Amino acid sequence: MKIAVLAKQVPDSETRINLPAPAPEIDDSGFTRVLNPYDAYAVEEAVKIKEAGGEVEITAITIGPETVKETVKKDCLAVGCDKAVIVTDPALDGADEAAVASVLAAVLQKESYDLILCGLKAIDDDSGQVGILVAEKLGLPHVSVVTKLTLGDGSLEAEREIEGGKEIVNASLPALVTCQKGLNEPRLPSLPNIMKAGAKPMETVTCADLGLEPPANLVQVKTYSPPPARGECRLVEADEPAAAAKELARLLNEEAKVI
Amino acid sequence: MPNIAVFIEQRDGAVKKVAWQMLSEARRLADAGGGEVWAIHLAPAAGDVAAKAGAHGADKVFNAMDDAFTTYNSELWGTALANFCREKSPDVLLVGSTALGKDVAPKVAGKLGCACISDAVGLTHDGDWTVRRPVYAGKCFVELTPTGGPFVVGVRPNAFVIEEKAGAGAVEDFAASLDGVEPKATVARVEAGDGGKVELTEAEVVVSGGRGIKGPENYELIEKLAETLGAAAGASRAVVDAGWVDYSHQVGQTGKTVGPNLYIACGISGAIQHLAGMSSSKCIVAINKDANAPIFKIADYGIVGDLFDVVPALTDEVGKLKG
Ligand SMILES: Cc1cc2nc3c(=O)[nH]c(=O)nc-3n(C[C@H](O)[C@H](O)[C@H](O)COP(=O)(O)OP(=O)(O)OC[C@H]3O[C@@H](n4cnc5c(N)ncnc54)[C@H](O)[C@@H]3O)c2cc1C
Numbered sequence: 001m002k003i004a005v006l007a008k009q010v011p012d013s014e015t016r017i018n019l020p021a022p023a024p025e026i027d028d029s030g031f032t033r034v035l036n037p038y039d040a041y042a043v044e045e046a047v048k049i050k051e052a053g054g055e056v057e058i059t060a061i062t063i064g065p066e067t068v069k070e071t072v073k074k075d076c077l078a079v080g081c082d083k084a085v086i087v088t089d090p091a092l093d094g095a096d097e098a099a100v101a102s103v104l105a106a107v108l109q110k111e112s113y114d115l116i117l118c119g120l121k122a123i124d125d126d127s128g129q130v131g132i133l134v135a136e137k138l139g140l141p142h143v144s145v146v147t148k149l150t151l152g153d154g155s156l157e158a159e160r161e162i163e164g165g166k167e168i169v170n171a172s173l174p175a176l177v178t179c180q181k182g183l184n185e186p187r188l189p190s191l192p193n194i195m196k197a198g199a200k201p202m203e204t205v206t207c208a209d210l211g212l213e214p215p216a217n218l219v220q221v222k223t224y225s226p227p228p229a230r231g232e233c234r235l236v237e238a239d240e241p242a243a244a245a246k247e248l249a250r251l252l253n254e255e256a257k258v259i
Numbered sequence: 260m261p262n263i264a265v266f267i268e269q270r271d272g273a274v275k276k277v278a279w280q281m282l283s284e285a286r287r288l289a290d291a292g293g294g295e296v297w298a299i300h301l302a303p304a305a306g307d308v309a310a311k312a313g314a315h316g317a318d319k320v321f322n323a324m325d326d327a328f329t330t331y332n333s334e335l336w337g338t339a340l341a342n343f344c345r346e347k348s349p350d351v352l353l354v355g356s357t358a359l360g361k362d363v364a365p366k367v368a369g370k371l372g373c374a375c376i377s378d379a380v381g382l383t384h385d386g387d388w389t390v391r392r393p394v395y396a397g398k399c400f401v402e403l404t405p406t407g408g409p410f411v412v413g414v415r416p417n418a419f420v421i422e423e424k425a426g427a428g429a430v431e432d433f434a435a436s437l438d439g440v441e442p443k444a445t446v447a448r449v450e451a452g453d454g455g456k457v458e459l460t461e462a463e464v465v466v467s468g469g470r471g472i473k474g475p476e477n478y479e480l481i482e483k484l485a486e487t488l489g490a491a492a493g494a495s496r497a498v499v500d501a502g503w504v505d506y507s508h509q510v511g512q513t514g515k516t517v518g519p520n521l522y523i524a525c526g527i528s529g530a531i532q533h534l535a536g537m538s539s540s541k542c543i544v545a546i547n548k549d550a551n552a553p554i555f556k557i558a559d560y561g562i563v564g565d566l567f568d569v570v571p572a573l574t575d576e577v578g579k580l581k582g
Pocket of ligand 1: 528
């Protein structure tokens with residue numbers, strides 16, 4: 001069985017975005033970069049499937065500059081992926097979801113994968129589209145926001161989170177699954193495994209290598225702006241908690257008009 | 260003259276509120292720009308949706324009635340909506356950012372090869388469309404312009420205000436043309452979680468508990484206040500990772516993003532990853548015994564105190580107000 005994991009490097013969740021005024025770009029030069037936390041569930045799930053037995057080969061696939069290699073090595077190869085394909089091409093700087101999905105689909109088409117796993121969204125763009133777009137481009141079924149995955153013979157059963165419950169979805173393989181927290185607990189790489197991961201195959205390709213014109217964006221960025229400013233906090237003080245609670249309830253009702 | 264199509268999502272006959280919010284906003288845009296508002300409704304039976312859609316601003320309601328639309332299926336819904344866009348050519352198709360909407364919106368865009376923008380909180384049209392949405396879980400916002408049309412926009416629940424007017428839309432049948440579509444993934448069954456509770460991402464009020472609640476047995480305090488307010492109950496990741504509540508309650512950068520009218524954070528310090536998921540809430544209340552907790556920096560109202568005293572007292576007071 002061949003499994004592909006689509007992984008993205010994103011700014012660490014601690015990242016503060018300092019944008020005093022609207023600007024056409026975010027200055028991301030100082031950001032610490034890590035594996036997208038949702039992609040870690042995808043990596044872990046692939047490794048768990050491999051550990052459960054059988055012939056399984058896991059390929060991590062990502063798009064990004066040279067600097068993604070460290071993340072791929074540490075968070076994909078060192079925790080159990082067998083090899084990696086990295087698309088590095090300056091023409092893809094600022095690529096939108098549709099463009100990214102086209103490139104990933106082109107990489108995936110080079111092999112025949114039985115299962116494609118990815119995170120439900122990346123925590124930078126937060127758009128949650130790429131996995132589903134890739135599946136659509138490849139004509140594959142997908143299940144999104146998956147919290148439990150069971151593989152059968154040529155098929156899968158997945159639990160997908162919905163409002164107030166879950167859907168249990170059956171799909172034929174090959175299929176694409178987008179992973180949600182709850183699916184598993186991603187392991188951390190050990191130092192010896194990080195050392196050994198350096199020996200695993202890591203292929204770097206460009207769009208030209210894939211026989212692909214860099215795809216055009218369908219969405220243009222106009223401006224980035226800071227979130228709307230918030231006012232001062234009004235502290236409700238009273239001798240007794242009950243009195244403070246009463247005053248707070250009154251303010252929420254009469255002043256803020258939210259209850 | 261922008262024509263705006265709005266997808267009316269319903270589950271078991273109940274229409275998602277975000278559909279009415281989108282129709283109301285589409286009406287405001289169409290009134291300003293001179294276009295029409297269309298509702299596209301996929302369901303096994305029409306019910307009273309057309310009348311309600313009309314009252315929320317739809318000029319035309321397209322009913323695609325088919326037994327296939329009983330249980331959600333990405334391929335069938337995606338095909339139907341893509342066919343609708345091909346045939347009717349709206350400028351834009353609005354889809355609520357619900358579990359179903361987030362799944363189907365990229366599917367439709369993939370089929371049409373068109374732009375898709377997720378989780379919009381603002382939409383303007385002045386010849387070109389501009390769509391505003393949060394990125395980095397709300398640490399900043401971006402304004403985007405799609406190239407070409409029709410394009411698909413996912414709309415964040417509670418971003419737009421519902422407005423009802425007298426009036427009814429013209430009702431038309433729409434043939435979804437699903438012959439020959441054979442989905443390779445199907446929903447075998449739907450399992451309800453703890454039923455009757457308000458869904459976090461759609462809630463108008465959210466009460467969340469953090470590590471300050473000290474143990475799983477005390478989450479009840481949060482749930483009681485939530486219940487009294489008709490609110491959804493959320494949690495910080497600390498509470499989820501400790502196994503005190505299910506991850507479906509987690510609010511934050513790696514949990515749910517919420518934007519209710521009122522967010523009450525109890526015993527939550529206000530880590531950047533938590534703020535990321537709730538900072539767009541209209542009114543934020545913090546209850547924390549540490550006056551220096553960062554949560555107070557974004558709160559509108561706060562009580563510095565012990566949540567074990569304040570939360571039950573607040574529940575009582577809200578109960579009295581609500582009668
Ligand atoms: C990659 C990544 C992703 C993350 N994603 C998320 C996310 O999505 N959501 C999220 O929430 N976090 C997330 N976190 C974790 C985040 O960094 C914080 O650790 C977490 O939010 C802390 O939760 P807390 O505020 O409940 O706990 P703490 O930070 O421990 O705060 C507890 C608060 O309770 C107060 N308190 C204690 N006792 C009482 C009392 N009796 N009465 C009143 N107040 C009391 C304390 O003063 C303190 O302020 C993420 C972290 C990482 C690294």
